[in-house]
Amino acid sequence: MIQISNLTKRYRDAVALSQLSLKIGRGIIFGLLGPNGAGKTTLISILNGLTRFQEGDVKIFNLSLRQNIRQIRKRCAFIPQSLAFYDNLTVIENLRFFAGIQPITGQTLQDNLKRAISVNRLQPLTNRKSSTLSGGEKRRLNIAIGLLTNPDILYFDEPTIGIDPESRNDILNTIRSFKNDDKTVIYTSHYMEEIEKICDEVAIINHGKIVHQGKLQDMLQQEGNNSAIIELHKSNYTQLNRISKAIAGLQVLNAETLLLSPQDSRVMAELLAILEREHISVRQIRYQSLSLESLFINLTGREKSDV
Amino acid sequence: MFRAMLRKEFLLVLRDKHALAALFIMPSVFILIMSMALKDTFSSDRAFINYVVIDQDQTAISGELATLLKNNRLLKEYQLEITSEKQLQYALNDDLTFAVTIAPGFSTGLDSENTAIPLTLNVASDVQQNVLHLFKGELSGIITQLQIKSLLRKIEPAIPGISSKTDARLLDQSNLIQVQFNGLESSQFPTSTQQSVPSWIVFGMFFIIIPMSTIFISERRQNTLMRMNGMNISIPALFTGKIVPYMVINQIQVWLMVGVGIFIVPLLGAAPLTLGNSVAALFMVSTGLSLAAIGTSTLIAVSVNSVEQATTIGGILNILFGAIGGVMVPKFLMPPAMQSFSNVSPMSWGLEGFLDIFLRGLGTRAVVTESLALAGVGLLMLLLAWGILARRTGNGL
Incomplete structure (x- = not known):
């Protein structure tokens, strides 16, 4: 068409x-x-x-x-x-x-x-x-x-x-x-x-x-299966930005949230080791089906409010 | 397509109360006010220059001078006896225009054997030069009459009865000059209505700048034009859809104002408008003027970015065109350089065309140049507007 x-x-x-x-x-x-x-x-x-x-x-x-x-x-x-x-x-x-x-x-x-x-x-x-x-x-x-x-x-x-x-x-x-x-x-x-x-x-x-x-469904499934949201207790942007440069596929969503996409166990283990070394404690890890919003942030590097 | 566009444009103008007031009520009211206000200026029946005589000579000749001034239809005697210099100053600062002081010995001074004693003329400070010249002219005529009478009395012993035979003819000068206004019957005079209607028709027609550009800019800002563009409406089609209804609106304005001049103005005591010889000529000038006004409106509408800018620029341009073009101050009162400069205003050409029709009684041949010039300027502005809009359309409106 x-x-x-x-x-x-x-x-x-x-x-x-x-x-x-x-x-x-x-x-x-x-x-x-x-x-x-x-x-x-x-x-x-x-x-x-x-x-x-x-x-x-x-x-x-x-x-x-x-x-x-x-x-x-x-x-x-x-x-x-x-x-x-x-x-x-x-x-x-x-x-x-x-x-x-x-x-x-x-x-x-x-x-x-x-x-x-x-x-x-x-x-x-x-x-x-x-x-x-x-x-x-x-x-x-x-x-x-x-x-x-x-x-x-x-x-x-x-x-x-x-x-x-x-x-x-x-x-x-x-x-x-x-x-x-x-x-x-x-x-x-x-x-x-x-x-x-x-x-x-x-x-x-x-x-x-x-x-x-x-x-849309393919996109969400494909990206979502390989994503993890890591919620942290206490950290700061400078620290997180430095870490995100060391790990491929890691993005800082905010001062307490990281997105790892695509994720695999080896990269996740490496990330957790770095967080421990930096004295940043993990509150929760969610393996989730990615929403379009997360996918959008992932691909464009912008928050929804920038859209 | 054009039917829909015409209908839309008419509905939008008809529902805009401010536009209707600016297009129809304002110029009609102007015509009524100006015809009434200037009624006496163009009247041959009413005096509009007032004066007072301070007779310190108190002779038969000074009395005769006062009588001759009193009999002049252009002049009106001021109803106050001036007894002091202070009182005279006060009256001249108020509404007295001229004070003629006849000094003692003026009458004897008329005789060439004696030294002339001049009249003293005190003039209010706001008097225009042309009015002063007019009054001085009238006064000179009267003095000349008195001098001739004095001369006749002197030669009376040599030619008995010459004074009484000549006197009447000399005193009645009005029959010596027959005034013939160009384009009018021998008994007709130009009236304030004939003078003011053309000006306000021209001014009123240009007021379409405001509603037309306002609607156009709203269409641009709300993306209605973009939507129409996406519906394959070309710029010439869009312009035609605007030109035709506003030309019709301008024609309605012209005939409404002519109607006010013919039917309403006489009800208020001023002279009625007479149409002249050529309805076709009126149509030609008004069509040319309409195109010039529409071209200006369109050019403004495509060049500026907001309704506020359009109404401000449109209003200023309208007043400037009017001031330069002789709508507010008649061209014949302007100095020569200003008169030449006034030709830059399209309103001046339209006004000349209408004056040819209403005042000079001329026909189509006389208004061809003005009509074509106006139409040409209008089309040129439309072409410019086309270019600007095409550029804007290409880059997204």
Whole structure:
């Protein structure tokens, strides 16, 4: 469905994407994760033809993006992070406007309009002025606008920012339902539990490069089986950082927690010996199935709050 | 596509109360206020220069001078008897404009055989030079009449009855000059409405800078433009979707203000607006002006980053264009260098076009240059805006 090869995008001297390659199949929900400034939004903008790129090739529906941008756009929809509609228009006026500027007419237009309204449960709100909607309702309208052309690919750029958990679940269920219609969803989010909940595949992007890509379950199993969290009683960062340099695969999560991944008994024994020598006592060792969050920290070296 | 864009733009403007006030109410109120305020300046029926005569000569000739001033329709006698220098100073600081002091011996001085005793003219410090010249001119005319009368009385013994035969013709000078205003019937005078409506139409039309750029910047900031770009809406299509509704709004403004001039202004006692000979010419100038205003708005909207910047820059630009272009101070009152400089303002071209229609009664041929120049500037600004937006779009809005 989407094939990206050696994509490079530079903003003057800054490299936003570097030799990035990625394949996204049809009918899946694909999560794009990465810290701020990693290149997620740039990548989504390029896929929508909103930003030019210098090197590489992007093919969508087996068509080159450079040569067939208008044709590709007709089958895609971009749901931006911001609420990209008119506050002073009602819900139905907004939907009619965005439907009216696209090449859909007659019965198709009416059907798509009805579907966009019903999927997002906007029926009781159609005559409400958009500025008076709640945060969740506004997000649903933002998504409904994207569905007006019944696209094959939907790009979501952090669509649940700033809304309550109930509305968030509501939106996630709506997005998950797109799979039943054989639509491909590219989803970026700050919330890793969302990615874990709805995505079939994930790519982790850092410094403009894909650092990991695959099926979510495979990724978690593969990494999780070999990980251990070591909780300590008393230590300090300087000591722990020094130790982490001596042991391959050891990361300092905070002043009292270490992550060893991949772990094996020989490396673990070596680590415990060093800790003893440094008079750092171990409170607990947990061998666990790695969460996406831990995996993300592991791969990007950043805390969740940096995402 | 354009139907949806037009509908959207109209709905947004119609629901913006501040925009409606700036576009329709403000210029209409300006027209009413300015037509009323300037009504007397352009009236031939009411005196607007006041004066007082301090007659220290107390002769038949000094009395006649006072009578001739009193009979002048341009002048109005100040209703206060001045008896002291202090009182005179006070009156001139208040609302007296001119004080004519006829010194003792003035009458005898009119005779060429005696030494002339001049009149003393005290003038309020805020009097404009043109008003002073006007009053001095009127006074000179009266003195000339008195001198001729004095001369006639002298030659009366040689030509009996010459004084009585000549007197009436000399006193009634108004019939000696027939005023004909260019483009008007012989009995017509330009009115304050004809003078002020064109200015405020021009000024009002440029006020679309504020709602248009505000909506455009909101679209940019909320990523609505980016979304439309992703829906294959090109920049020319986007601009067309903006140009057409704002041109219609400008036309509504023009006809609303013309309507105010024709129907509302006379209800308040000022002269009604008359349309002149050419509705087509009015349409030409207003369309050119509309394009210039829309081009300016679009250029501002794509160049700045916030609504606050757009309203500040748009407001300042509007007032500057108005001040330079002769909307606030008529061009003929400006010094020659300033008059040349005023041609840099598109408002000046629009104003000249409207004055050609409303004041000079000219038609389409007379306004072609102004209309084309305005349209050209508007299109040039739109092209510039296109370039800037294309660059921004390419790099992500």
